[in-house]
Amino acid sequence: MELFLEINEKTGRNLQGLKQHLLSQSGKEVMIKSVALSLNTYATSHFKLPAAYHTKLRQDLTHFFWEGHEGRNHICWISWRRLCKSKERGGLGFREPQLQNKALLGKLAWRLWSDPTSYWAEYLKQLYFPHTTFLDASLGSNPSWAWRGILEGHKVLTSSPQYRPQQRVFVAELIDEENQTWRMDLLRELFHPEDVAAIIKIPLSLFLEADHQVWGEPVMPISLRRFGSRYGNARLPPKIRNLLWRACSSGIASRIALSQRNILVGTACPRCGHPEETVDHLLLDCAFARAAWFGSKLGFSPPPDNPQLSSVIQSWIDWSRVEKKQGQDIAGLAAYMCWNLWKARNALVFNGVEGSPLEVISISENQFQEYKAALQKPAYTAPRSTFELQQELPxxxxxxxxxxxxxxxxxxxxxxxxxxxxxxxxxxxxxxxxxxxxxxxxxxxxxxxxxxxxxxxxxxxxxxxxxxxxxxxxxxxxxxxxxxxxxxxxxxxxxxxxxxxxxxxxxxxxxxxxxxxxxxxxxxxxxxxxxxxxxxxxxxxxx
CATH class of the missing domain: 3.30.420.10 (Ribonuclease H-like superfamily/Ribonuclease H)
Structure with missing residues (x-):
């Protein structure tokens, strides 16, 4: 652990040097991905770091992401495991330090296995496995730290069924070389029918080539019903995307969410007195929210019985697929409405400011129009001759x-x-x-x-x-x-x-x-x- 203590200390200094209370959570997300999780990339690419190092780094990052003001206690509203999921799967795409270490060592082992004729691969072969293959190599009597790390990557490769030597099948055996087609009889004998259907969709090369190892690609689900795949690519400020993602993930401080974490606050809505202030209630079902939605340019009336924010967002995205430009405007304005409804609720709870639906509507529409205008490039065309215009045709x-x-x-x-x-x-x-x-x-x-x-x-x-x-x-x-x-x-x-x-x-x-x-x-x-x-x-x- 002491060997890698300097990396931990450097990460801690970088995080402590930032003005945390001036960064939104989107800003913290960028800092974690671009700074904190990148400092150890070189070390984790070559050595297996101790579990204690990964635990300390994970704790520091969690504290930095969720802490609001220095010296105050904070709540981790969403688990670190969920944050480490990709945005397509409903997370933020953080990298779990220990899994990143394994993945980078696996990549190093893959390079050694897939390119055995390189100088460094031949050197390691003469040193550690002169009479066998890399897949059968052992630790040896006096291994270096680098070789120990490579063998950790070796475990990653051999733990996957597609890379086990005893189950390996050469692609050339599955192809009819005369007709350059798949041998259906052999495919049906060796593979499940679903796998056969996938294999025959793989196009064969017109020219013969030698078999070679390829890195197995991850299998992604066909339908991803998480927020990341529905709203993550919308043209919105990161802070608003982050709020909507947290709202759909039960990650904002509604009174119901606070009471579920044993914080002694009332569960009733501070505006209308509804017995349970959930995220769906304060953004959609509260009388204040309903008045704001109906009075806006959207003219939207949330469903009367238990409206759900995730379903409403899905309806916005579905509309944008039918009418792209109009749908983008609808989804953008609706997102700003959610943002300002949340701010109006917090102004009431913490500052006693009542506000009105008209204020929420006016602020949301102005902010959205300003953001749209900022995205548009200035339209300026310098005078050109006819010859120049012809030359510049696409x-x-x-x-x-x-x-x-x-x-x-x-x-x-x-x-x-x-x-x-x-x-x-x-x-x-x-x-x-x-x-x-x-x-x-x-x-x-x-x-x-x-x-x-x-x-x-x-x-x-x-x-x-x-x-x-x-x-x-x-x-x-x-x-x-x-x-x-x-x-x-x-x-x-x-x-x-x-x-x-x-x-x-x-x-x-x-x-x-x-x-x-x-x-x-x-x-x-x-x-x-x-x-x-x-x-x-x-x-x-x-x-």
Whole structure:
């Protein structure tokens, strides 16, 4: 413990040097993630730190996050375990120190195992396991602290069923090399039917390649009903997002919440005298809150019987999916209403200020409009010549050069059906080929990559020498144009795309807005009504 005491002391000094009472909880969240949990990254990447160190760090961070003013007792309204969950799962995304230590050591062990030809891996092999593999390596008689840490990461790897040698199956054994398809007989023999359905959605590479280890990706639930996935990405100040998250997590000091923690206060609402002041009551059901909601521009009337804030927030998000701009305004104003209703309640309890619903409405609407105005970029356009304007047209607004072609692609993906659409145009804008293709894949990102691969194969067969590929999926374009390794689900497809590019003299990839990509989108959707790959006549009216 003494060896790593300096890190603890440095973390403590950084936290104590901050004016805690001047930081909102969103500010504290940023400081914990960017400062406190980052100071020990180097040490935890190489050594297994003592449990006492992790416990002390966890206590310091909890105290810093929940303490309001120096010298006063504080309440931890939400457990540290809940705070360490990702925002998609309803937490704040803090890192549990002990699990972070294990994860970083596991990453170090993974690097040693997956790249045994590197200099440092060969050195460690000669030193600690010269006659065996890394998975069978032992501690030895005189291990260093670094080797002890690597073996802790070794435990992380070997504890997962997918990395146990006795259960390993080579991918090459599951593939019919002649047809480049999955061997369904072997899949059904070795795997559960649900796993078989997932495996056959993995696209196979067009080119043979050696087996290699890949890092197992986490399985995320399909439907996340937590607040983080519903409101976490809204365009709101962090302090308001934080309040709404705490309100949905029973993490604010309503009188019912205080009494549940054995604090001797009355449970009645200080405004209307309702016997139980819950979060849902003070923000939605109190007569004061109902008057504010109904009198606002929203004209909203909370449900008459036991309204729940989480359900109301879900209705705002559902509306924003139907009418995006209007829905964002509704959700934003509603969030400011909740913020100012909470502030009005605290002004009554602590300062005796009665306030009125009209004040809450006026302040909320003004604050929301000010925030919207602050987000808008100033509209200024310097005078340009006609030539300059033509040169600055987006790429998708310019025709390809003489004898050049454009390939537009899109993918449609749902639980029950998935399909591709791709269209090739010449330098005059005329359609040369338009294809709809039903195809199984596991995600929209995978579908977009597959559509590009299939479109390239079609372009090569048409003898295209100059090609510009356009997609409305920015992520797949960025991955293709980047040298960094893509996610596992599309790694083989991206590799195929880069190899197919070499068959075309000039080939580039660019992102375009979805409204410009309407023909490829229509082709992908039309594939739902066809039995197999369909090449549409260029005289088709909707093309």
């Amino acid at each position: 790429t998708y607004c310019r025709p390809p050069p003489l004898n050049g072609f454009k390939l537009n692609i899109d993918a449609a993906f749902s639980k029950d059906h998935s399909s591709l659409g791709y269209v090739i145009r010449n330098d005059k804008g005329s359609i040369i080929v338009a294809v709809s293709e039903p195809l199984q894949f596991a995600s929209i990102l995978q579908g977009e990559a597959l559509a590009i691969r299939h479109g390239l194969i079609l372009s090569i067969s048409e003898g295209v020498e100059w090609l510009q590929v356009e997609s409305d999926n920015q992520q797949v374009i960025r991955l293709i144009n980047s040298d960094s390794p893509p996610p596992f689900e599309i790694a083989s497809i991206v590799k195929d795309i880069k190899l197919l590019m070499t068959y075309i003299r000039t080939c580039s990839f660019s992102f375009i807005p979805g409204e410009i990509n309407s023909v490829a989108d229509s082709l992908a959707r039309r594939a739902k009504s066809v039995a197999g790959t369909t090449s549409w006549p260029v005289s088709t009216p909707w093309l």
